[in-house]
């Protein structure tokens with residue numbers, strides 16, 4: 001009997017074939033998934049154990065060790081070398097650096113002539129800074145936990161401290177050392193940067209450790225600024241803080257449109273040094289046991305009056321605006337007239353107290369900030385030194401007339417003030433051009449300024465108007481040799497000037 | 507029905523089935539082994555146990571010195587340089603030098619100058635640690651490698 005004949009048998013045969021087909025499909029699916037899983041496992045095992053960058057590098061290094069092993073000790077070193085993730089952990093600094101997984105030869109002097117990453121660390125840096133106590137990223141930055149070079153560089157947007165180019169590594173010195181300590185010891189650029197910072201008068205506008213002007217931002221944590229804090233739209237190079245700083249020094253307004261920073265005009269070398277110094281200013285807390293004696297000293301000095309001379313203080317805190325201070329000048333960049341504070345004109349009339357008080361309290365409403373301890377951070381001792389320096393080139397007045405006027409400036413109030421209304425008319429005719437309407441100041445200082453009003457005596461005003469300010473645009477107004485005012489006019493003018501203070505025009 | 511139950515030579519279908527089962531078994535086993543590795547990290551973020559103590563010349567024979575912050579005594583004698591751990595073998599307090607050796611402040615164990623126990627409860631002598639010369643010429647104490655007491659590194 002043939003199966004084809006019996007419909008029931010045919011049905012059974014069909015069913016059997018159907019089952020066999022499904023069976024086969026399941027078997028194939030099972031085999032394929034199992035093989036895929038196995039392939040995945042195999043790839044994983046390879047990637048974890050054979051192929052990682054550090055592992056390949058370590059095998060190369062092991063070969064190098066074996067090549068360089070000339071004696072028993074060398075062979076021992078090679079034998080002991082274990083292929084493993086190695087790392088430097090420094091809890092005190094919050095550092096976990098796996099850089100040493102690839103940079104295996106850092107403190108092996110036999111490795112000076114081999115290529116990176118196997119080569120030994122240049123210079124004496126590691127001799128003085130044991131890696132296990134300092135780690136790598138403390139100076140080099142980068143992502144210490146990473147196990148591939150690409151990730152270690154930390155160039156991606158999600159790491160704030162990208163690896164520094166080797167030329168900028170000296171910025172690390174500043175975390176623990178004073179500039180003088182590292183000068184000539186491998187920290188020249190850092191020291192030069194610090195010198196530039198003080199000499200160029202950066203603190204005229206920027207505060208550091210509580211001392212400095214207020215026109216620009218404080219710089220205490222400039223070197224650890226995160227990338228989010230910066231705008232890179234106008235930065236041509238890589239988007240890193242270091243690059244931002246360097247380009248910004250070259251062209252402040254080009255990088256930060258609207259920046260009020262006067263371009264510091266640095267050479268290439270100076271730019272590098274100053275960038276390094278900026279990068280050293282970090283808000284990272286370093287345990288006291290890491291700080292060098294020089295730094296302790298410097299920190300102490302930052303709190304006590306330092307031993308800077310008046311001249312040093314002047315260039316550090318005043319230089320950017322007042323330059324040498326000898327001449328009044330119109331500053332092209334600030335678009336401002338800047339008074340000659342070391343010129344004969346002022347100094348032959350102004351008492352030291354007047355100078356000190358004006359430094360201490362500044363000139364509200366102008367670019368001259370208060371420098372007293374509570375705001376600018378200068379102590380009274382330092383302000384006194386500044387005043388002595390400012391006075392250093394000008395002798396007290398000699399002529400009898402000048403002496404008489406000088407005496408008058410000590411007079412707290414003129415016995416007889418004039419008529420303010422009439423004074424106003426004189427002011428409008430003779431003074432508005434430079435001192436502005438109602439003494440608000442344009443190219444010449446604002447007379448209405450409260451600190452000026454409080455610290456300048458009537459006598460001082462009288463003498464200034466009468467004698468003018470030699471070396472500036474302020475002429476003498478009294479008498480026929482001057483602009484032709486008479487004594488009464490000057491008194492009227494003073495009465496008007498005093499009314500400006502009460503008017504509260506500023 | 508009946509011929510399905512009959513034994514027959516390995517068919518293509520059966521080969522497929524067997525291979526599939528075997529392969530998945532191996533894959534499961536492999537995954538299990540791989541999964542067992544997971545809880546064991548390759549590197550723990552803990553401080554390295556090996557540290558530099560200085561150049562051999564800094565340890566003239568006949569001197570001993572406690573390495574600051576490391577709880578290790580470096581001993582230099584005519585036989586060479588050795589390092590003794592100052593961690594008490596009882597419960598891990600830090601022993602301090604006392605007359606004739608070391609004493610533990612916690613439960614009063616005493617050790618002689620070479621770390622041998624002279625008074626309990628410490629169960630065994632203070633461990634001696636390996637001292638080696640690193641490639642840069644510095645001496646390194648390897649806290650992870652204990653050596654038999656009396657082992658000196660010969661410079």
Ligand code: FES
Nearest residue numbers: 594596597610613
């Ligand atoms: S821990 Fe030292 S005696 Fe107990």
